Ligand SMILES: Cc1cc2nc3c(=O)[nH]c(=O)nc-3n(C[C@H](O)[C@H](O)[C@H](O)COP(=O)(O)OP(=O)(O)OC[C@H]3O[C@@H](n4cnc5c(N)ncnc54)[C@H](O)[C@@H]3O)c2cc1C
Ligand code: FES
């Protein structure tokens with residue numbers, strides 16, 4: 324393994340100037356649960372690893388009074404799922420934070436790292452998409468924002484320019500009668516990579532019987548996590564019934580562009596998208612009804 | 616004269632609290648905490664199974680949280696409080712978990728055992744009433760190729776009951 328320096332940055336300006344100086348020879352480390360494995364596996368060489376865990380903005384986790392959630396890019400998963408107020412208000416995010424790896428991995432792994440690592444199978448990205456998450460990226464030249472679904476651009480690729488880092492992910496206050504859920508299919512019960520995963524979010528009308536709007540996102544069935552626009556659009560105005568969920572599953576399945584690999588076949592993945600869309604919609608609706 | 620990469624990366628000096636003792640070490644910045652523990656500090660109780668975060672044999676406790684020491688740099692230990700398997704037993708005795716693992720024959724080759732003990736200790740300290748499903752879920756990041764897990768779970772339950 325190529326030897327590299329370890330540089331704990333204490334503020335964003337320091338971190339992005341290091342990234343600008345080293346270019347592709349440096350990367351940010353949050354929990355390191357992807358980065359250190361990749362370095363050891365010689366996927367790439369670095370001269371410097373810039374530790375982000377001493378940068379206050381990247382470690383900030385705040386549920387604002389108005390109900391919006393801001394997740395610093397390096398906040399470890401356990402901090403998210405051990406916060407009772409966040410568990411109550413954002414169960415769809417908790418679904419993902421509590422199933423990334425085991426307890427040891429969750430002590431370090433961050434949703435920001437999951438997003439930047441940008442594998443199609445990442446469990447954390449789809450729930451952020453259906454919550455209409457917005458990322459804040461800062462570089463030496465300034466700061467910009469974009470939707471989470473615009474951030475991942477290919478397997479392992481993201482929208483970060485040279486010298487830029489992810490600072491935080493902002494989720495707007497969930498509307499009244501909003502609910503979200505994420506489920507994945509893996510061959511084991513714990514600690515595995517998703518064959519397919521689906522996140523669903525719904526906003527119901529006041530009666531709790533009609534879907535006003537919905538967002539569906541698909542994991543591990545394309546080169547990036549996929550925002551399933553057709554299925555999402557289809558759901559607007561539909562009754563919140565099993566029949567609707569099944570139809571949405573069929574539509575979502577047409578938006579998946581899976582490959583066959585050691586984990587699953589194209590046919591199995593299309594099928595799983597249908598099943599998981601149905602199940603996560605039912606769960607999201609249940610949560611929305613409890614969330615008046 | 617061209618430098619080799621090894622020469623251009625300087626060792627870092629790290630101060631931490633290790634098993635209750637103030638500890639200082641000098642290590643190359645790219646070494647994992649696991650490598651530092653075993654090779655720099657000679658604490659070989661922590662085991663390497665997979666070296667990629669899957670098996671939990673290298674589990675140590677850092678500031679009250681269990682982590683895979685193969686997925687953390689030694690340099691990150693600066694200022695941290697770390698407990699390894701060497702810090703689990705009280706002076707002159709065994710921890711109730713260690714005693715229960717012996718009585719329940721919860722180990723065969725023993726490679727996984729230090730990791731299971733460090734993980735289970737952290738669970739029982741946080742959740743003294745952890746039930747079987749909770750224990751199984753908590754230990755999902757620790758793999759054992761020998762015992763089939765049931766004996767490990769029984770040993771943790773026994774220690775839990777004895778620690779009350
Ligand atoms: C045993 C094990 C089990 C796992 N299980 C799962 C699982 O079930 N589901 C799943 O989705 N993943 C899983 N993973 C993968 C990994 O744990 C997750 O992707 C995790 O969320 C990565 O977060 P991190 O903080 O450790 O990222 P890091 O490893 O620190 O970083 C990942 C990548 O993102 C970049 N990066 C990180 N932060 C920033 C930033 N702020 N700005 C710019 N770039 C940044 C890094 O340079 C690196 O390229 C598992 C890993 C292991 C070892
Ligand atoms: S050696 Fe660290 S998890 Fe296997």
Ligand code: FES
Nearest residue numbers: 723724759760761
């Ligand atoms: S006793 Fe051999 S791996 Fe667990």
